[in-house]
Amino acid sequence: MSDDEEVLEVLKAAGLDILSCMHCGTCTGSCPSGRHTGLNTRRILRDARKNRPVLEDKDLWLCTTCYTCQERCPRGIKITDALLEIRRLAVRKGLMLPEHRRVSEMVLEYGHAVPLDEETKKKREELGLDPLPNTAQHSPEALEQVRTLLRTCRFDELTAEK
Numbered sequence: 001m002s003d004d005e006e007v008l009e010v011l012k013a014a015g016l017d018i019l020s021c022m023h024c025g026t027c028t029g030s031c032p033s034g035r036h037t038g039l040n041t042r043r044i045l046r047d048a049r050k051n052r053p054v055l056e057d058k059d060l061w062l063c064t065t066c067y068t069c070q071e072r073c074p075r076g077i078k079i080t081d082a083l084l085e086i087r088r089l090a091v092r093k094g095l096m097l098p099e100h101r102r103v104s105e106m107v108l109e110y111g112h113a114v115p116l117d118e119e120t121k122k123k124r125e126e127l128g129l130d131p132l133p134n135t136a137q138h139s140p141e142a143l144e145q146v147r148t149l150l151r152t153c154r155f156d157e158l159t160a161e162k
């Protein structure tokens with residue numbers, strides 16, 4: 001089975017039926033992200049249905065998961081859930097945007113997607129605050145707990161460069 005055929009199988013296994021789409025375009029027309037980017041939700045679903053390549057489609061990552069399309073689809077298709085499932089499969093195949101891989105590394109290293117930098121720490125001190133708030137970045141013990149959780153669900157393996 002090709003990767004693209006696997007997409008439909010994975011959606012089916014997750015109980016996500018995208019085959020009843022009637023191409024009304026409500027999803028694309030409602031998409032706040034699509035107003036500012038090239039994201040065309042209907043097109044991604046159509047490509048998935050036709051076994052065309054979607055796993056390497058960078059537009060897949062432009063969805064902000066706001067769920068507007070899913071709420072409005074007249075066929076009740078769980079569009080956002082389907083996009084998330086396709087993304088999960090893409091990650092399992094090692095297909096992630098470099099930016100997302102970098103953010104994942106940050107989470108593994110600091111316990112935060114956006115750790116506090118030296119400049120911010122200095123500003124906090126000037127305001128009479130601890131340089132670090134009471135988060136995983138502050139506590140080696142809490143950071144180790146976060147890392148244990150991430151390793152347990154294989155986040156480190158999934159997000160590592162293949």
Ligand code: SF4
Pocket residue numbers: 020021022023024025026027028042045072073074075076077079
């Ligand atoms: S809103 Fe639903 S039925 Fe309409 S194009 Fe999008 S997925 Fe298909």
Ligand code: SF4
Pocket residue numbers: 027030031032033034041062063064065066067068069070079080
């Ligand atoms: S969930 Fe994603 S695809 Fe759907 S409307 Fe929101 S940004 Fe667009």
